[in-house]
């Protein structure tokens with residue numbers, strides 16, 4: 001195998017294959033997860049010539065056997081039947097349409113293809129621009145706009161095929177990746193790290209005291225940040241928790257649940273970052289791949305519901321993976337940074353370090 005140069009990236013997209021639209025449009029979040037996300041992101045990336053230095057591919061659909069690597073027969077069958085019937089509710093905020101099954105199978109196919117490009121040595125990094133997203137789907141339930149857990153299935157697939165022994169999954173979506181956490185909670189071969197918005201008043205799932213169980217104890221790393229967290233809070237969390245956790249776990253490959261709804265302009269997320277955070281995350285992952293001698297990383301789109309902001313966010317990600325400087329983009333503006341939120345997050349980060357001190 002030839003030595004892979006820094007900056008080798010494969011880009012996989014799903015234009016025209018993602019016809020699923022939630023059939024009950026209403027003023028809730030369902031209406032935001034639509035094909036326009038992919039269309040506008042691609043238009044931006046093409047107009048700015050961002051994809052010219054990538055290897056671009058269309059990818060095949062996944063098979064139902066691949067979906068069954070993680071999900072129950074009941075879940076897969078439910079998605080098939082509801083699509084054939086033309087629609088219906090599969091779970092909380094998870095509505096089928098007649099196009100759901102092919103769209104979901106293409107999204108999963110994109111994640112599997114991106115993973116293959118890295119494990120086969122064809123590319124150092126790969127990015128799959130696919131929808132519907134996956135990280136809320138558990139082994140037995142569709143929910144939160146997610147039907148099949150694209151990243152979890154791709155990770156299970158490469159572990160089953162012996163293409164990696166250990167995998168770290170980093171989830172940067174605004175919301176806690178509850179599905180992925182559940183699927184690998186007791187699995188010592190998969191480290192799950194989730195940066196997410198968290199309400200310490202509500203105390204829902206995603207708290208930092210959830211650290212895995214059984215043989216997987218210490219492999220679930222939750223980084224629940226306060227609402228309105230900005231670039232600085234994310235940078236501190238990446239430097240103090242994400243990087244040391246991955247260095248300690250020593251994976252063969254990193255999978256990223258690439259949700260962009262922590263962006264300040266997102267209509268659903270309540271965080272306050274811009275594309276600089278996505279550049280910094282990608283740069284940190286590329287540096288880890290180099291320093292630990294890993295195969296690489298593959299990124300799969302999750303959330304991100306302002307279609308105007310997906311383009312700049314993904315552009316910054318690709319530049320970070322290429323080892324380039326942070327591009328000055330239109331979404332980066334001087335916003336008030338609330339120092340009290342940074343201080344509150346620093347206290348949380350110290351508690352995470354204490355909680356995981358015997359594992360990291």
Ligand SMILES: [Zn+2]
Nearest residue numbers: 173174175303
């Ligand atoms: Zn999200």
